[in-house]
Amino acid sequence: MADIMSSRCVALLLLVSVAAQAASGVTDGLLPNGNFEQGPAKSELNGTRVTGKNSIPNWEISGFVEYIGSGQQLDDMILPVPGGAWAVRLGNDATIRQQLSVTRRGYYTITFAAARTCAQADTLNVSAGPESGVLPIQTVYTSSGWDSYCWTFKARHSTVWLSIHHPGHEDDPACGPLIDSIAIKTLRSPPRPKGNMLRNGDFEEGPFIFPNTPWGVLVPPMMEDVHSPLPGWMIMSDTKVVKYVDSPHHVVPHGSYAVELVAGRETALVQEVSTTPGKWYALSFSVGDAGNGCQESMIVEAYAARSRMQVPYSSRGTGGSKRARLEFAAVDKVTRVVLQSDNHHMKHDGTLCGPVVDDVSLVSVRKHAARRLL
Template identity: 65%
Template sequence: MKRKIEMVQSTGCVRLLLLVSVAAQSASAISYGLLPNGNFEEAPDESQMNGTRVTGRYAIPKWEISGFVEYIGSGQKQGDMLLPVPEGAYAVRQGNEASVRQRLALTPGMHYSVTFSATRTCAQSELLNITATPEIGEVPIQTVYTSSGWDSYSWAFKGKRSDVSLIVHNPGVTDDAACGPLIDSFGIKTLQSPPSTNDNLLENGGFEEGPYIFPNTSWGVLVPPMDEDDYSPLSPWTILGYTKSVKYVDAAHYAVPGGARAVELVSGMEAALVQEVSTVPGRSYRLEFSVGDAGDGCVGSLSVQAYASRGSVKVPYESQGTGGHSRASLEFTATSKRTRVVFVSMAYTMKPDGTLCGPVLDDALVVAIHSHRRFLL
């Protein structure tokens, strides 16, 4: 009888483990907002923990892990350093070669942007590999843009399948296997870039379409540089640079010249915002845009340099850090069928807390100048 009871209990445990495994591997069907347990507030069972280290592959609800993964509580210390958590009470730390993954149900052919928060712990320069099978990219976590030490990052991809694995992997190799970035708050958004029109040859010139911004965060979302073939969270705008980013900001927390979204050029000359438009060689065009400050305490002499074809203009803006903007323009003559429009901040500016900031850019448009209008002017 005892052996029979043990067999029944063993069978029950196996069934339970199988159910946990299936639940962890089922695809999440969500196209906007926080992913299931995206902020890691649903905790692992204590039986699958060794101190802070998570020992069970499916111990964190809705996630699958591999490698050295820690479950970190708010206020926890590493030596003399306090490990911050950006949202809620818990976050996850990834050691060398550690990964977390979650399966997503998507619409093939659609574009998506993933937003997540991260911070360094040990190393001075870290990066994360992000995969949405079969798409893969890199997000550098080097420069800190907030006084809290946390930043939100975005990464975009095209859904190639209806069921994909979102994988975040730390490829770092350090002396301490526990060293690695803290990650938290994963959200997703389906991207639908507004088309260009005769009134504006630029697409998404007002930056209204972009990565998901968590409503309870006040630090915006970084859009990091990308390879030429990557899809941008601000598509069709791309960010040219090596490791530096631009910041996507919302009207709920920043001063935005128009609409609900804008871009703050926070990395000086190390990150440029670029888009190519269709033009007719020999025809004249006008580029217009707004330059100001985001009302985030960024005080000083800000400036944006704009380029289009062979023309350029430098637009200075004296910021008091409380909001405001001015309108600028550049007339140019197209020399080819595709003209690259480029915006870059010409100065490195810091707020009193030592974090990087810069001019806010919004409401960019390119229109053709008709010959009779030029004559009348």
Template identity: 60%
Template sequence: MTKMMHCAAAILLLCSAVPIALAITDGLLPNGNFEAKPKASDLNGTQVMSRYAIPQWEISGFVEYIESGHKQGDMLLVVPEGAYAVRLGNEASIKQKLKVIKGLYYSITFSAARTCAQDERLNVSVTPDSGLLPIQTTYGSDGWDSYAWAFRAAFEEVHLVIHNPGVEEDPACGPLIDSVAIKTLYPPKLTGDNLLKNRDFEEGPYVLPNATWGVLIPPNIEDDHSPLPGWTVESLKAVKYIDSDHFSVPRGKRAVELVAGKESALAQVARTVPEKVYALAFSIGDAGNGCVGSMVVEAFAARGTAQIPYESKGTGGYKRGVLRFTAVAERTRVVFLSTFYHTKVDGSLCGPVLDDVSLLSVRSPVLRG
């Protein structure tokens, strides 16, 4: 009986160790929504006093543990999800160790809400990669946005760090952070029926289950590895990654909303044969999110341009557009952007949806458009 009890204890100990030994899975990080609270003895009001007080996280600097509905003067602090979030003061950071697979690509998704700072930014890093994400533009109407940032794992164990490099006079003017998640990215390969990768945008960052606001993909200048494999954001502002659970999507489960006019351009470089004629076909529409108006999506490739109009009623729907062009080089950059800025009645930024993009020789029998 004693031997059996020892065996059972050993098996139980082994099972409890398994999560530590396995690579992290897609979804929220351990205590990624900060709902597991610090002990009362580790808090001085809202300030977290101990480095390891927040379960699963290590902190440095002025970090606060904020409950939904907390007030700072006349300002009500918004917690994106659940009952709790953390706030990062000047030079403060949160860190978590991740066990990953060396060489694979990963995308981090997290929600952030501005507070009282004027020029809020966040530095997201996983050694040796880092990116500085400006969050002073609020795209949604709820007071927060979700952001994606990607990295390639250089080691089997890495540290994810979210750091506020702010220098505000009030250290309590930093951003709120919530709902930190991860997703393994598998960059799609080229196929015989398309010269573009990830044509339907199906491979992309983790979308939080209750995120009715989508996920922002930052410009390429702020992210060495795109969270949207195959594509880069070649502009000053972000594009929004949306899913069919919360938005109208022309094809499949995912699409991209061009939310910042000519300041958010989506691009990909394809192999082409000079002097050969190609057709760039794509779907444009609206996300069914109340974004109403006369929309125009501009497409560019080689010396060719096209402007495809779409009259949005804000209830969903799409149409096909085609740009035919002659390649002038062995590499051709295709670019999409929205001609106009659009806002919903609540003032939040919105725009046309792009999906189902194909690039083929015009002689190909499988061309859709």
């Protein structure tokens, strides 16, 4: 009898062990083998193509997936790998996915690095359970060719499959983007601070930024703030993005994070707030540059109700900022606050850049005063 009980205990422990390996528990940072440094055995490679469904530890694959080393030549291109020595390339109808243990009804943001190779109009489909999104990656924002993207989901269950899928159907089945450095972060809903009607006006809550990536994270078009990687804010655009930047790698006007408007008039940063028609409000915010060599004469446009203002900023590319203030009378019960760059800007290396906005606040005021710059 003792032997039978012992055998049952061993079997139960094995089942628990298998279940623990099947779904990775979420902690902020790199996913298990999220940088693909643990690769397939040589017997599971046909050249660079991965042949087995479970050949890459912690990942399940389907379609045309390649295992690529840093410095390896792809056609006429040689690309470095940002998160170590290895990355994967997703060819035609290729998917990588990993099962995660999460908190039901919790919000999570995914950050990953991607580099476009031979396709010109690439997109990636990212999903977690029934949640999904399409990320356009045809525009390159760094001189290295690698950009970091983010996407947010709400967990419907305690276990989800996180998938990144390349839907391409190119003549060359291997043609597709490189993927590396996949991380996750629990996203918290910041309350409206006292004295500010806006949520997350200082942008201190946002996607995970890898400490060794100096190019920030691109936040894709997001028409709903419920699932936005920048809680409280929507990114209004068809295909363009804004860039989330941190103080270790950029000059930030306030706190540790800010937003760089890198796509000109093709995108806008938007938040909706409850207002009282006829009542006056003051919108204040900082405009500056990220200290990343973007030497341009910039203009940030601000809209609220029927009021509009342009805030000029002459950037030397070394950092700095100034405050602006727009006072307006609300015309509806809900007012959209809109911040937008007036134009496209480029650094000397040809990469896109733009003005930084930060420390955005909205307060009610007793009477109308003239619009002014501080």
